[in-house]
Amino acid sequence: MPHPVEDVFGWHARPGALTRLTPAWAGSVVEESSPPLGEGTRSRLRVAVPGSCGLVTVPWTAEHHGLVPGREFRDRMVRGPLAAWEHRHRFDDDGQGGTVVTDTVEYAALPGDRRFGDRLMGPTLERQFEARARRLLADLEFHAGHPGRPLTVALTGASGTIGTQLAALLSTGGHTVLRLVRRAPRGPHEIGWDPQGGQLDPESLRGVDVVVNLAGRSIAGRLGERAKQEIHDSRVLGTRLLARAFVQLGADAPAALVSGSAIGYYGADTHGEEVTEKSPPGDDFLARVCRAWEQAAMEAAPVTRVVLVRTGVVQTPAGGALRAQLPLFLAGLGGRLGSGRQWLSWISLDDAVGLLAHAVLSPGLHGPVNAVAPLPVTGREHARVLGKVLGRPALLPTPGLGPRLVLGAEGAQLMALADQRVSADRAIDRGYRFRHPDLGSALREELGRF
Numbered sequence: 426m427p428h429p430v431e432d433v434f435g436w437h438a439r440p441g442a443l444t445r446l447t448p449a450w451a452g453s454v455v456e457e458s459s460p461p462l463g464e465g466t467r468s469r470l471r472v473a474v475p476g477s478c479g480l481v482t483v484p485w486t487a488e489h490h491g492l493v494p495g496r497e498f499r500d501r502m503v504r505g506p507l508a509a510w511e512h513r514h515r516f517d518d519d520g521q522g523g524t525v526v527t528d529t530v531e532y533a534a535l536p537g538d539r540r541f542g543d544r545l546m547g548p549t550l551e552r553q554f555e556a557r558a559r560r561l562l563a564d565l566e567f568h569a570g571h572p573g574r575p576l577t578v579a580l581t582g583a584s585g586t587i588g589t590q591l592a593a594l595l596s597t598g599g600h601t602v603l604r605l606v607r608r609a610p611r612g613p614h615e616i617g618w619d620p621q622g623g624q625l626d627p628e629s630l631r632g633v634d635v636v637v638n639l640a641g642r643s644i645a646g647r648l649g650e651r652a653k654q655e656i657h658d659s660r661v662l663g664t665r666l667l668a669r670a671f672v673q674l675g676a677d678a679p680a681a682l683v684s685g686s687a688i689g690y691y692g693a694d695t696h697g698e699e700v701t702e703k704s705p706p707g708d709d710f711l712a713r714v715c716r717a718w719e720q721a722a723m724e725a726a727p728v729t730r731v732v733l734v735r736t737g738v739v740q741t742p743a744g745g746a747l748r749a750q751l752p753l754f755l756a757g758l759g760g761r762l763g764s765g766r767q768w769l770s771w772i773s774l775d776d777a778v779g780l781l782a783h784a785v786l787s788p789g790l791h792g793p794v795n796a797v798a799p800l801p802v803t804g805r806e807h808a809r810v811l812g813k814v815l816g817r818p819a820l821l822p823t824p825g826l827g828p829r830l831v832l833g834a835e836g837a838q839l840m841a842l843a844d845q846r847v848s849a850d851r852a853i854d855r856g857y858r859f860r861h862p863d864l865g866s867a868l869r870e871e872l873g874r875f
Contacts, residue, residue: 433524436518436565440602441593443470445564448556449743449774450873451742460577462489462498466700472505475549478751478815478872479742486785487512493818495597508533526561528554531690541785552873559870560775562862567779569599570858571786578785579616579630580687581605582639582661585727585734586744590778593638595785603633603638627670631750635785638664638684640724644711644840645745647833653710660685660718668724681730683784684722685852688797689769690715693843697768698747701792701848702735711839719793730791732784737797737847741866741871745813746841753823754811765805770797773867775860790855799849799862807864814868 426431436442440461444454450474458466466489471482495516502510515527520848530550582588583604592602603616610617618625620640629634630703642659646652661873663735665683671678691700706716719733740747753759772780780796802810812819853859861867869875 426526426562427522428524429433429522430516430524430571431496433526433561435599436561436568437498437514437516437612438494439597440611441596443468443598444589445560445595446557448553448560448873449871451553451622452479452482452485452554453743458489460655461481462492464492467503468500475545477634477865478755480751480755481747486788500827502524521724526558528557532801533808552875555875556653556870559560563775564597564633565596567594571598571783573786575599575640576634576785577601577603577632578627579605579633579636579679580639581618581667582641585639586741587739587777587781588639590774591639591781594778594782595670613686616832618663618666621658623666625663625666625670625831627673630670630674630679631703631706633679634672635681635683636667638667639781639787641685646836648710648836648839649833657714658716660714661721664718664721665724668721670726671729672684672726674785675728678725678728680788681732681785682725683734684719684779684804685730686715686733686735686793688735688795688845688847689839689843690719690735691845691847692791693839693845695768695845696846697709697844699846699848702795702851708833709839710800712719714812718823730736730788732790733786733793734781735793735795735797735847736777737795738768739774740771741869743774747871750811754815754817757817758821759808759812759817759819760823761808761819762823763804763842765803765822767804767842768801768845768846769807770795770801770805771864772796772798772809772870773861775870776867778850779860780857783852783855784867787851787856794855795847795849797847797849797850798867799853799859800864802864811868814872814874816863816874 447454453471455469458468458706470485474481475477486504487500487505489500491751499513510532513529517525519525519718578600580602583592584767594600603614604615605618644657658812689705689711692712693709704711722731725731739745762786777796784790808819819864
């Protein structure tokens with residue numbers, strides 16, 4: 426790693442490191458140890474069964490020991506599917522201002538399974554450490570490119586797929602993340618609020634530098650009247666509550682509100698034309714929700730910098746559209762949705778998280794910005810690339826009737842069959858460097874197929 430030992434070791438010693446080092450295809454972190462490298466502290470994970478892309482997991486508990494600050498630490502498996510596991514992490518100065526990171530793993534398979542290591546564990550560990558090295562380097566480069574004092578960032582939606590990784594990316598960079606929770610706070614890193622009941626003490630945001638607002642009910646499922654109301658209220662009420670807290674604080678308000686939105690703002694059909702942040706909003710249900718969501722955030726504009734991040738279709742096996750498609754594709758039964766001619770403006774999970782962090786750490790960025798990759802694809806091309814990455818055919822199209830049965834006619838048109846061609850030019854112009862600009866590289870990274 427072309428970074429000093431103190432920076433590389435420091436990254437590993439901060440909250441969120443284990444989350445950043447666990448790609449979704451390899452599993453997920455249930456609970457990180459606190460402190461991260463404390464002697465005898467434990468972390469709980471769900472480790473993916475090899476080949477399942479994270480869809481099938483087993484429990485794993487790791488215990489830290491052998492800490493030599495600035496030099497090494499170890500973790501051992503105390504619960505999991507193996508007979509034994511010991512992982513040593515070592516950090517050495519390379520003599521040129523960089524760091525040599527050495528990971529040594531000693532493990533034992535379950536009794537009677539002599540082929541386990543050679544045929545399964547070896548290749549799996551190689552891919553995991555390749556992925557870890559790339560993410561570690563990219564995160565270190567990201568933070569080096571965003572110098573400045575450590576910030577205090579308050580985050581809503583911190584337990585979601587994007588929020589979890591955003592909190593980890595910021596905290597491993599030395600920033601303090603406070604989570605807004607809908608229950609009694611359990612410590613100094615939590616802030617209580619009740620967006621439905623309109624309860625938030627503005628004083629709890631005093632001293633916070635930036636608020637990131639990602640809270641919102643999932644749009645997956647049928648769009649009945651009750652679901653529509655919940656989707657709307659879960660976004661608009663909480664955002665308005667935050668904005669009004671900013672206004673009450675006035676000159677003492679946080680320096681920025683980075684609020685989530687979506688490319689649904691432009692409507693479900695952009696008619697094959699590329700839309701930008703200057704394009705008008707659509708007029709379907711999700712477009713109206715996004716418009717109201719953004720208008721609520723803009724109530725804070727008189728006292729703070731407001732960024733509206735319009736996120737595209739996030740590619741991750743941890744959730745969303747890709748996770749729903751994976752079982753069919755892994756079984757060799759995948760294919761395009763509908764005609765396959767519709768445009769899909771996608772983004773990798775790492776870039777969705779990276780662009781939000783970029784918005785937090787870029788004082789000159791304000792207003793709407795599209796969180797989409799520079800190279801959108803058609804539905805047909807998405808199916809072809811996904812099949813190629815998985816080594817499976819993508820020949821069996823899913824007729825439009827399939828999504829309509831699951832999502833209803835309106836939901837299918839707004840989500841599964843949406844035709845949205847959205848520009849990423851403003852994000853690039855404002856200094857964001859995409860980790861995965863093309864779909865192939867994104868899916869290989871997100872699915873561990875490289």
